[in-house]
Amino acid sequence: MATVDISPQLPLFDLRLAPQDLEAVAETLRSGWLTLGPRTAELERAFAEHLGARHAIALSSCTAALHLAYLAAGVGPGDEVIVPAFTFVATAAAALYCGATPVFAEISSRARPSIDPADVERRITPRTKAVCAVHYAGYAAPVDRLRELCDAHGIALIEDVAHAPSATLAGRKLGTWGLAGAFSFFSNKVLSVGEGGLLCTDSDEVAELSRSRRSHAMTSGTWDRHVGRTDTYDVVGLGYNYRLDEPRAALLLSRLQRLEAEIARRRELTVRYRELLAHVDGIIVPFDDDEVESSSCYVIAIMLEQDGRQSEVSSRLRERGIQTSIFYPAIHRFSAYRERFPDISLPVTELASRTELTLPFYPHMTHEDQDRVVTALAEAIAP
Amino acid sequence: MSEWRVPLTDIAMPEQDVRAVLDCLESGWLTMGPRTQAFELALAGYVGTPHAVTVSSGTAALHLALLAAGIGAGDEVIVPSFTFVASAATARYLGAEPVLCDVRSPLDFNIDPDDVARRITPRTRAVVAVHFCGYAADVADLRALCDEHELVLIEDCAQAIGARIDDAGRHVGTVGDLGAFSFFSKKQLCVGEGGMVTSADEQRAARVRLLRSHALTSSTWDRHLGHDPAYDVIDVGFNYRLDEPRAALGLSRLQRLDDDITARRAIARAYRERLATVPGIELPFSDEAVERSSHFAFPVLLADRATRDRFRAELKDSGIQTTWYPALHSFTEYRQLTPPDGLPQATEVADRHCALPLSSTMDEAAVETVVEVVRTVLA
Numbered sequence: 001m002a003t004v005d006i007s008p009q010l011p012l013f014d015l016r017l018a019p020q021d022l023e024a025v026a027e028t029l030r031s032g033w034l035t036l037g038p039r040t041a042e043l044e045r046a047f048a049e050h051l052g053a054r055h056a057i058a059l060s061s062c063t064a065a066l067h068l069a070y071l072a073a074g075v076g077p078g079d080e081v082i083v084p085a086f087t088f089v090a091t092a093a094a095a096l097y098c099g100a101t102p103v104f105a106e107i108s109s110r111a112r113p114s115i116d117p118a119d120v121e122r123r124i125t126p127r128t129k130a131v132c133a134v135h136y137a138g139y140a141a142p143v144d145r146l147r148e149l150c151d152a153h154g155i156a157l158i159e160d161v162a163h164a165p166s167a168t169l170a171g172r173k174l175g176t177w178g179l180a181g182a183f184s185f186f187s188n189k190v191l192s193v194g195e196g197g198l199l200c201t202d203s204d205e206v207a208e209l210s211r212s213r214r215s216h217a218m219t220s221g222t223w224d225r226h227v228g229r230t231d232t233y234d235v236v237g238l239g240y241n242y243r244l245d246e247p248r249a250a251l252l253l254s255r256l257q258r259l260e261a262e263i264a265r266r267r268e269l270t271v272r273y274r275e276l277l278a279h280v281d282g283i284i285v286p287f288d289d290d291e292v293e294s295s296s297c298y299v300i301a302i303m304l305e306q307d308g309r310q311s312e313v314s315s316r317l318r319e320r321g322i323q324t325s326i327f328y329p330a331i332h333r334f335s336a337y338r339e340r341f342p343d344i345s346l347p348v349t350e351l352a353s354r355t356e357l358t359l360p361f362y363p364h365m366t367h368e369d370q371d372r373v374v375t376a377l378a379e380a381i382a383p
Numbered sequence: 384m385s386e387w388r389v390p391l392t393d394i395a396m397p398e399q400d401v402r403a404v405l406d407c408l409e410s411g412w413l414t415m416g417p418r419t420q421a422f423e424l425a426l427a428g429y430v431g432t433p434h435a436v437t438v439s440s441g442t443a444a445l446h447l448a449l450l451a452a453g454i455g456a457g458d459e460v461i462v463p464s465f466t467f468v469a470s471a472a473t474a475r476y477l478g479a480e481p482v483l484c485d486v487r488s489p490l491d492f493n494i495d496p497d498d499v500a501r502r503i504t505p506r507t508r509a510v511v512a513v514h515f516c517g518y519a520a521d522v523a524d525l526r527a528l529c530d531e532h533e534l535v536l537i538e539d540c541a542q543a544i545g546a547r548i549d550d551a552g553r554h555v556g557t558v559g560d561l562g563a564f565s566f567f568s569k570k571q572l573c574v575g576e577g578g579m580v581t582s583a584d585e586q587r588a589a590r591v592r593l594l595r596s597h598a599l600t601s602s603t604w605d606r607h608l609g610h611d612p613a614y615d616v617i618d619v620g621f622n623y624r625l626d627e628p629r630a631a632l633g634l635s636r637l638q639r640l641d642d643d644i645t646a647r648r649a650i651a652r653a654y655r656e657r658l659a660t661v662p663g664i665e666l667p668f669s670d671e672a673v674e675r676s677s678h679f680a681f682p683v684l685l686a687d688r689a690t691r692d693r694f695r696a697e698l699k700d701s702g703i704q705t706t707w708y709p710a711l712h713s714f715t716e717y718r719q720l721t722p723p724d725g726l727p728q729a730t731e732v733a734d735r736h737c738a739l740p741l742s743s744t745m746d747e748a749a750v751e752t753v754v755e756v757v758r759t760v761l762a
Contacts, residue, residue, distance in 0.1 A: 014411060015411040015412075015413065016411055017408050017409070017411070021408065022405050022408050022409065025404060025405070025408060025628070026401050026404075026405060029396050029400065029401050029404060029632075030396055030401060032393060032394040032395075032396055033394075033568070034394065034568035034573065034574070034575040035567065035568040035575055035576060060439055060440075060576065060622070061439075061622040061624075062622075063597075063621065063622035064622065089597050089599075089616050090597060090622065093597060093619055093620070093621075096619050097619075097621075186414065187412070187413035187414040187626070187627075192413065193413070193626075194413035194414055194626030194627060194628055194629070195414060195439065195622070195624055195625070195626040216442070216468050216469060216472060217716065218468070231695070232707065232709060233709070234709075234714055234715050234716075235468050235711075235714035235715065235716045235717065236714075236715050236716055237716055238472055238475055238476075238716065239468075239472065240442065240472075240476075241439070241440040241441070241442035241443065241469065241576070243440075243576055244576070245568070245574075245575030245576045245629075246575060247404070247575055247628065247629075248575070248626075248628075251408075311613070326613060329613065329614065329615075331616070334615055334616035334617070335615050335616065335617045336598060336616050336617050336618050336619055337616070
């Protein structure tokens with residue numbers, strides 16, 4: 001075991017930027033124009049085109065995108081937003097920002113940890129304003145069925161696409177199935193810049209509201225004034241500072257050029273991971289092999305069949321220099337949410353949260369590293 | 384893009400700043416890591432405050448400062464009307480009510496402590512002292528007033544990093560219970576979008592730190608360093624994090640901040656010398672206040688609104704970019720918050736002022752160009 005102890009650590013994710021990415025940022029910095037300028041406009045155009053959406057609005061984070069998406073759906077005090085609990089806390093927190101109540105729905109199963117449309121339907125009330133579907137790990141949630149369900153009830157479908165840029169369902173990009181899609185460019189994401197997000201929509205009204213609210217509901221921006229387009233401004237609502245700045249827009253634009261190539265590499269590695277993991281006893285590998293092709297392959301999530309071993313297996317892997325994470329602790333079990341929403345029981349979600357482990361994964365991962373992770377996992381699980 | 388002969392602002396971006404960002408990008412670690420820690424440590428040292436917590440914007444800083452001060456639904460927060468909208472909007476995020484107050488006068492257009500005192504009610508919980516355009520508000524008086532009425536004093540330092548509140552050289556952001564700063568692209572210390580909260584109170588700083596990242600009990604960085612992957616969420620937090628490239632840029636630029644402020648002050652002095660004798664122009668603030676200011680903007684006063692608007696239009700025609708700051712109670716969204724007295728001083732300064740070009744990269748020749756145009760326009 002001594003050789004294992006001295007091997008380099010395999011991190012959960014490892015970001016490598018290309019020289020042209022750095023050059024794009026350097027050029028922007030040297031231009032001296034750092035906020036809401038031509039690069040943000042170009043990013044929004046390119047991203048909308050990439051998605052096949054009418055509008056893309058660059059934002060400071062996916063949390064900001066979710067907040068604006070809920071606001072655009074008309075979510076306000078006293079309303080309800082149905083969200084999965086098997087997701088990052090922002091999906092629910094953004095509903096609280098609007099003064100609304102997040103209503104947690106179950107996932108379908110540990111093998112399919114996406115929000116369950118049948119459970120969503122059971123939780124719809126007259127106060128439901130929106131449903132948020134999370135495309136967990138980059139795999140499509142059943143937004144086709146959810147879209148029908150939401151349309152039938154006259155409520156908005158919002159997509160949390162934090163994990164799933166460029167992923168598709170039935171050939172249609174995720175994020176374009178509902179009223180609005182919320183993307184993340186956080187540092188460990190498929191398309192990362194540090195902190196960043198984006199909202200896409202086909203609705204002119206949603207786009208207008210999002211653009212206005214991201215910059216304090218001012219009727220003109222610094223750039224407009226710089227180019228002499230307007231002289232002053234009015235404030236016509238309660239807005240926020242949810243702007244992305246130009247260096248990050250430039251970095252995203254540069255990275256967007258290679259997104260498909262990087263995802264292709266992620267898919268190859270995911271296929272190989274899944275083949276290796278198929279031989280490990282005692283785990284569930286979520287989603288089907290044939291879904292990899294339409295996924296963005298954000299992370300490699302596995303579920304330990306046996307409950308109660310997550311911490312132990314994670315520790316054993318850490319001892320072998322392999323970092324793991326939990327995607328995700330169930331939101332309704334967090335202290336802040338138990339205080340506000342006691343007595344919520346979501347057995348499938350809770351079991352998934354207690355048994356999930358996320359394994360190291362990044363586009364330049366080697367086959368040897370994958371082998372090492374899977375071997376170590378098998379050993380860590382073995383009694 | 385219009386080509387201004389003299390633009391309102393300009394940013395110097397020396398290669399060492401660019402290099403600092405590129406080094407960070409090459410490291411592959413982009414959020415909440417060693418550069419953010421180093422930037423925060425350096426900022427705390429610069430401002431002279433025990434705790435500095437970086438956030439995503441000045442707006443985020445105000446929001447979290449108010450939250451950490453315990454402001455909530457039904458509370459009243461007194462805010463001067465002559466400020467950027469974030470000073471008031473952030474109270475509304477918490478369900479609190481901004482109560483607009485007046486500034487002292489067009490010649491001293493910061494928050495008026497006497498007017499604040501008149502607007503205190505049993506529901507008042509906080510006062511937001513805005514150090515507008517880089518000129519320090521009278522935080523000594525406000526501190527005494529807030530202590531007397533057990534109110535929280537928040538300093539809105541979004542335009543005033545490096546400004547001094549007294550001859551002892553104490554920085555803005557060190558007298559209030561919390562200070563909120565901005566690193567927006569036009570600011571003295573700019574990184575694009577960014578901000579910071581300062582506080583001498585360890586618990587309040589810890590709360591800001593917690594709430595800027597969704598009230599998670601551990602960060603991605605902690606987990607990267609090998610800490611347990613499990614975490615709890617112990618409050619309703621936000622994503623108000625600054626990322627590492629911006630921290631790297633800020634840290635690099637902070638080394639030159641005092642030099643930049645000195646350069647801005649030299650421009651302000653040069654303007655004042657030349658404009659002192661120009662009929663039709665009044666210069667706000669005393670020479671002493673100019674020495675303590677960190678000079679975000681260089682405002683001058685014209686006779687009235689119509690004259691100001693004409694003045695700006697003629698400067699624009701001559702390639703000189705200017706701006707002005709509307710008072711909050713003139714906005715559609717805030718009109719209904721106008722008190723019966725109509726906030727006469729804020730109204731007047733908003734109507735009469737115009738900010739002339741000012742940046743650390745300007746030289747005396749540019750000042751001369753602007754002043755020549757001003758003289759011609761007012762002749």
